[in-house]
Amino acid sequence: MSMDTTTFAARWSDGQTAGSYRALVRLGHALEIAPEGVTEPVRWSPHRTMASVPLWPSSAEVLLRSLDHPGQTIYVEDPGFAAALLKVAPHLAAGSKRWRDIRPGLTVTAAVALVTGAVLALDLSPAAYVASLLPKDIRTIAGQQVLQVFTQGQGYCEAPEGNAALQTLTQKLKSASNTDAEFTVAVVNWELVNAFALPGEQIVVTRGLIEKAQSGDEVAGVVAHEMGHGIELHPEAGMVRAIGIAAAAELVFTGSSGTVGTLGTQMLELSYSRSAEREADEHALRILKEARISPKPLAEFFDRLAKEFDEPEDGSDAYELFSTHPPSPERSKLAAEAATYDSEPAMTSADWAALKAVCAGQPTVEDAPPEPSQQPPLPPT
């Protein structure tokens, strides 16, 4: 009950024990507290005072504590006190307190957004940097692991003549690449049309692609493109990025999303940025030129696939290549313009025929392999 407009009946605790005193609180420049039986009044600075219970002008009760007097509390049950207090100390209002409280959170959010924005805007790739630090053996083992997941029960196409022809082509392109990279190329028995670069300079071409191609030059172009990805360590960067994204997701979703288990899946879904594709194309053109292979068939191959992509013969999703290697007019043009040097076929006709038949006799496998099983990152509770 208020004595006058600035003095209110209250209960005060001294912060030493759980006892409490009847007291009078006077609102002025300071909160002046006069507890019954205590001779010296206690003064609280309004700016060092905190509301312990959310405070609105209409609050029927007010509970306060002071930063200068730890443990001390004032409890006032008077409908007029809240409004009178807020006039002296407006910063105690629930709204403004809340705003002050969340500012660090908003600052962190803004900082994260800024860093993410800068990385995207400046086209920085922290993942590529980390990838460049990985030793060759680690990259090879990582690639083998991915390949193992990739080929679960699917198998390679390993007709000896076809394989030998592929090795000859690989050697030719490898020496034309002018790098130390030790590329290995394998054909997997899937019907979809695609090719992948894996960590550790390992390249996988699908049966679907071999059968769709009309010449060894086309296959050579695709392999040279994947070698470009390998030289630039794009698969390794993708793997590092996947781990980084998993960690970030774990951070954001406070550990509830099982992201670690999806790592394997993410690695399979490596998709490169436009600039990465351009880099791989530049390498491909350089390698093809060095090997005196015409890039024209590659451009034609892409055009043909693009056309069939618009009107698929069997309505299937066999042209998967385009989800990761989107066809672009620039790309075809680039290939066409580069065809200004003398060239010879990438493979002998006998070799090409052998490669074409590398999967012959093996039953076709329609679908991609099953997703790797997921492991929980942390124990279930």
Next chain:
Amino acid sequence: MIYAGVDRQRTHLVRGGFMSVPAIGETTIAPPVATGEPVRVSWEGSPWSLAGLGLLNTVLTILTLGIYSFWGRTEARRRIWSMIRMNGEPFVYTGTGLELFLGYIIVFFIITVPTILTFSVVPYVATYLLGPIAGPIVGAIVVVSYMVFIYLLIGTAVYRAMRYRLTRTQWRGIRGAVVGSHWLYGWHYFWTFIANYFTAGWMTPWRSNLLHRQLTNDMRFGETAFKYKGKAGPLYPPFVLVWIGGLIAFVIVIGGMALVSWTRIQESVEAAETGQPPVPAPLQWTEIAGIYGVFAMGGLVVLIFGAHYFARTLNYFTNNTTFAGVTGFKLRASALSLLWMQISNFLLAVLSLGILSPVAQARRLRYVVERLEILGGVDFPAIRQSTVAAGKRGEGLATAFDVDAFS
């Protein structure tokens, strides 16, 4: 009733496991004369008044990619704590969003990142260092040992979350504390978890009693200790009932299934007698509804017996917690009211996609506060402020493991 010669304190402080339990404590120094003030806990306000806060928290959490959730949780606790009154004065939650956030960030770097690296990198590195045969074996051993270490941490996370919350809970400016070893608790939590698995769950009452005893005896309000004197034995009769309930549910499901598909069974018997291959008729909707109904009935039976055990445990834990040798208060949780509270809370949280979880949290606490009766009085001035250091970071480990000492 006021007991002469003994002072008594009762406070509502949250504790571990599935829900909050009130407890009484014991003064370290018993004053010679009782000047007991009667104690009454009560609940002020409606849990539904937190619905708006729940919505705001969800929106801000999404907008800030999850970062706001720490501040949102803090605000919800501040509001919920203030709904609990002792002798009319509110409890106060003094934790901050920043503490929760920093606690989580630290745990992210010392636990979550090593976990991700252990799962994703160790197999490669082991193969790289030790070759293709020994490498995967050593890698698997490392990963499994790491998992054991992580499981060991779960109990410590529960304990530390409890400690964080008690040090951030105040009444009349006096804060709570938990003064024991979180490693000891983590170890008890871990080995009894494993042992319980090998005894087909029969250690459950013994285990909860052990863990509850350690946590309660480590709890303080100010400098005043709590004491738990319960034993596991009295928890076993209701626990045996849970198993009997399971048997009853099994009979209901098997019998019900036979009843629902009676004509089908008859047809196949006839078909077997006539030697013709049975022609299965398409499933009728009545049969589908019947099967669901049978499983729902079985599930309900298990839930009722489970809730009975749960309610008995809560009451027993509360009634056997002492303060200066006096048992002066009583919890009256009942199976049906508890079941209704848990089911309705579950539906609230799930159907609102988590938006109403502050409402559910408040209802859970209100359930206990409103069923608690306190007899006797407390010499409040004899309860001195805690001198235990409060610690600077919040429950990050519990957040990372998604275990909660509170709700």
